[in-house]
Amino acid sequence: MLLIQDVTIKIADKVINDTINLHLASGDIGCLLGPSGCGKTTLLRAIAGFLPIQSGVIKVRQQEVSTATRHADITERKVGVVFQDFALFPHLTVAQNIGFGLHELKALERENRVNELLALTQLEEHADKYPHTLSGGQQQRVAIARALAPKPDLLLLDEPFSALDPELRETLAKDIKWILKHENVTALLVTHDQTEAFTIADKIAVMSNGKIEQCASAYALYHEPETRFVADFIGEGRFIRATHVDAKTLLTQLGPFVVPEMPENIYKEFSLLVRPDDILHDDASRFSATVVDRAFRGSHILYTLALGDEHKEQVLCLTPSHHDHQIGEHFGICLELEHIIYFPNA
Ligand SMILES: Nc1ncnc2c1ncn2[C@@H]1O[C@H](COP(=O)(O)OP(=O)(O)OP(=O)(O)O)[C@@H](O)[C@H]1O
Numbered sequence: 001m002l003l004i005q006d007v008t009i010k011i012a013d014k015v016i017n018d019t020i021n022l023h024l025a026s027g028d029i030g031c032l033l034g035p036s037g038c039g040k041t042t043l044l045r046a047i048a049g050f051l052p053i054q055s056g057v058i059k060v061r062q063q064e065v066s067t068a069t070r071h072a073d074i075t076e077r078k079v080g081v082v083f084q085d086f087a088l089f090p091h092l093t094v095a096q097n098i099g100f101g102l103h104e105l106k107a108l109e110r111e112n113r114v115n116e117l118l119a120l121t122q123l124e125e126h127a128d129k130y131p132h133t134l135s136g137g138q139q140q141r142v143a144i145a146r147a148l149a150p151k152p153d154l155l156l157l158d159e160p161f162s163a164l165d166p167e168l169r170e171t172l173a174k175d176i177k178w179i180l181k182h183e184n185v186t187a188l189l190v191t192h193d194q195t196e197a198f199t200i201a202d203k204i205a206v207m208s209n210g211k212i213e214q215c216a217s218a219y220a221l222y223h224e225p226e227t228r229f230v231a232d233f234i235g236e237g238r239f240i241r242a243t244h245v246d247a248k249t250l251l252t253q254l255g256p257f258v259v260p261e262m263p264e265n266i267y268k269e270f271s272l273l274v275r276p277d278d279i280l281h282d283d284a285s286r287f288s289a290t291v292v293d294r295a296f297r298g299s300h301i302l303y304t305l306a307l308g309d310e311h312k313e314q315v316l317c318l319t320p321s322h323h324d325h326q327i328g329e330h331f332g333i334c335l336e337l338e339h340i341i342y343f344p345n346a
Pocket residue numbers: 011012016034035036037038039040041042043192
């Protein structure tokens with residue numbers, strides 16, 4: 001449904017997006033995830049048709065909509081856009097906002113489609129209200145319903161939850177995912193919040209410095225990051241030094257570790273990614289670590305632990321919160337890795 005091949009976008013001669021490749025099949029929910037300034041919004045704007053591209057091609061439904069020499073009009077793209085600030089019409093009711101893009105339909109068809117979307121977004125009781133009387137979450141649902149009303153082939157959402165408070169975001173993200181799947185619309189959203197990306201997206205493109213570093217499912221990004229940037233950016237974790245001892249064994253400050261499956265061509269010495277769930281609290285272990293920081297998370301505590309006498313390396317450890325240790329205390333830990341993620345030593 002959406003195909004982006006080797007796309008480069010420049011603004012005032014500065015390369016903002018460099019050789020971007022991305023594919024979304026029909027019904028996929030994709031996400032552009034990355035730190036502020038990495039070029040997410042610029043790419044989304046180019047797909048929507050607000051910006052030209054300098055090389056490559058963007059196709060929607062196999063039609064070329066952007067190349068270096070062709071720039072299809074926004075209306076020709078059949079792309080819906082949901083903006084960060086919702087951009088609702090203040091003088092129109094909820095129902096009128098949703099029906100705004102349906103001028104081509106007959107009155108009855110239009111009314112049916114509006115009613116269908118009011119039900120889908122659970123806004124029936126608010127149909128005759130004006131946007132300023134609604135909560136942020138409700139306004140966002142109106143914005144999504146309005147964008148979905150004309151049945152666009154592709155829906156683009158620019159930081160759709162950023163104006164909402166954090167508790168509401170996750171619930172709304174789940175609701176929106178359900179709505180998008182129900183409408184079977186292909187969607188691409190921009191966010192810098194990975195929880196949001198994990199909740200809503202089938203496929204996440206992690207961006208840095210104008211490029212896509214890796215495009216994969218949330219699970220693959222977390223467990224099989226292909227670059228050091230993705231390993232750092234997605235989830236939590238620390239790198240510790242490791243040495244490849246023999247076909248089955250690695251050596252780290254936490255002793256020898258027998259590897260479930262040794263990667264081919266692994267370096268002799270390398271940096272090993274250790275996630276908080278790879279470190280187990282184990283009073284029987286002969287390796288102990290010192291608590292240098294702790295974050296209480298209700299059911300769990302996330303400890304930052306310093307290793308060895310010199311405290312040069314650190315790992316994170318997520319334990320049930322009845323293991324309550326203070327900063328400066330020691331406790332026994334052991335390493336339990338499912339995936340060996342390694343990079344050359346920095
Ligand atoms: N109109 C413009 N003129 C000049 N530079 C621009 C313009 N628009 C964007 N940029 C630059 O392009 C880069 C990428 O911006 P963009 O808004 O795409 O990033 P982003 O990843 O969406 O960031 P954020 O998460 O903060 O919105 C930034 O360095 C920005 O300064």
